Amino acid sequence: MLIELGGGVRVLVDTTPDLRSQALACGLDRVDAVLFTHCHADHVMGLDDVRRFNVLQQAAIPCYGDAVTLKEIRRTFAYIFESNDEGGGIPRIHLYPVGGPFSIGGEAIVPVPVWHGRREILGFRVRDFAYLTDCSGIPDASTRPTSRWSRPSPYPRASARGGRGSRTSATTCRTRQPTTRSPRAWRSLTMGSRSRFDRRQKTEDRRQKQEARSKKQRPGAACLLLASDRRQ
DSSP states (O other), rough: OEEEOOGGGGGOOOTTTHHHHHHHHTTOEEEEEESSSOHHHHHHHTGGGHHHHHHHHTTTTEEEOHHHHHHHHHHHHHHHHHOOOOTTOOOOOEEESSOEEEEEETEEEEEEEETTTTTTEEEETTEEEEESSSSSSOOGGTTTTTTEEEEEEEEEEEEEEOGGGGGGEEEEEEEOOSSSSSSTTTTTEEOOOOOOOOHHHHHHHHHHHHHHHHHOOOTTOOEEEEOOSSSO
């Protein structure tokens, strides 16, 4: 998942194993920051390919995640942090633990803890949009920023391959019309949610699968979301 913020700032969410092919497919030539949701293989194993952006940008790339995720990344990719031999091309990244809202390029990023099975991982909110991957539940602590969610509905531009061989559609939560009490209702993009969707959701899922097969699209293709420069 790639989010382009105002001013052309590009934020990558996770470094999937097929990051290289996705970047080539969409002509991606710059990554200003990386947000890590958790350290499962299908979300981090493309980290080594970040080094190409180091070369293009001549700079290290800041990466954000919770303390557990960053610890696991340090262990999994120990050669990045412990080796002094850069002859093979080692990614240059800086890890920043997330304990609350932070900013990238002047844009506020709000971490949203969610459940992935029994483990708590992070989703991220930018303005009125939130990306929640592998979400099987939402902790009570996260209900306040999500209190204006309503039933999920299909997000037409994104699809993903879920865990354990399943394929899931990305969904966005439609919110109520803004009122005096809730002037900033916002949407969320949920990947791999195990929630029980309504009948229309299932129908739309089938339609998207059929459309993907007809166009021979590969599940997990890169999705570029453009955020307006207009502040809400």
